[in-house]
Amino acid sequence: MSPICYLSRVAHFSAAHRLHNPSLSAETNRQVFGKCNHPGGHGHNYIIEVVVRGPVNSETGMLISIDDLKQWIKSAVLDIMDHRNIDQDIAYFKARPSTAENIAVFSWIRLSQVMPPGLLHQVIVSETIKNKASFSGEGLTDKDIEACIV
Template identity: 60%
Template sequence: MAIIGYISRTEHFSAAHRLHSPHLSDAENLETFGKCNHPGGHGHNYVLEIILRGPIDEKNGMVANIADLKRWIKDSVLDYVDHRNLDRDIAFFATRPSTTENLAAFVWMRLCQVMPEGMLNKVIVWETPKNKVIFTGEGVTAKDIEECTV
């Protein structure tokens, strides 16, 4: 049986958004999201942590090459979210509010399309130093991944 290891990569990005659900009235959105529902939106300096889990390769001693992980994150996520307006620039958020929960799910779905199956363990997104979301892919379907567009 192989020895299992975990590796992690942390990145930062800045993005704007407006917490607003197309499934709620304007009054319900204001009541639910308060000042974060401001029509002009607001921004965050997000911290993103990606955690992989897998067998430690006997030959190279790695779960995955960090260079590969850096490239997967940059090409699939950062190139699309950094210095962007999530609501206006990413089709995924046209039908769902750009909460940190949905952002973490978006990151998961983008990464699992380019990484070896079963390797992605957790996506952690810090919206602020006090608020973070941890997503492990629970409930994600093939249809969800198909709809995960930018």
Template identity: 50%
Template sequence: MRIAVFRRAHFNAAHRLYNPAWSDEKNQEVFGLCNNPNYHGHNYELEVKVAGEVDPVTGYLIDLKDLKDLIKKEVELRFDHKNLNLDTEEFRNLNPTAENICFVIWNILRSHLDERYDLSVRLYETPRNYVEYPA
């Protein structure tokens, strides 16, 4: 039987959208308030979906405690209450847009999950704005 399980998590982080190759004026034009030189924060909501075949012995697709612990260790502890631009290696040279954050999280989690699982990540930057990978 093929099924999907979901785990929700959250983290709070600050960031600034900025392209160092552009002038301050161009950055302001493109990124607006998100280009604040003093940064700004979001309460990110994360939804992780793992899909695949249920193990006939355990009845689990994946142990949700293991998934919870993975998300806590690899995402929440890494990004929660951090300035993404300044405090994380992942965004030192990558603009921390919601799209890029989502993709980075997907890559981190993918590297720790067995290939038999399909993985998708949905990241809410605000209650009305979210991104998902893969699309």
């Protein structure tokens, strides 16, 4: 049996958003999201860390090729999110707030659709150096996956 290893890759993207839930009143949105609900929105330089888990290949000494992981992150997340207005440009966020938590879930779903099954372990999204959210796939439903459209 091969040793099980965890491998992570960090990438970054810049994007604008507004914390807002269209199903709440304007006043409730202001109360819940504060200054992050400003109608003009605001931007972040996000950092995404993708963690994979699996056996080390005895021939290559690697879990996977870093080049493959870089390409999966680029195609599934960066090409969709970088230099975009998350709320306006990505259909998934038209019905839900673009919080770090929801961005982590969205990124997980997108990555799980392009990576080999069972390889993705965790996605961590840092909105600022002080705020980050992580997601490991718990609680996803088919409805969540179907809603993950760009």
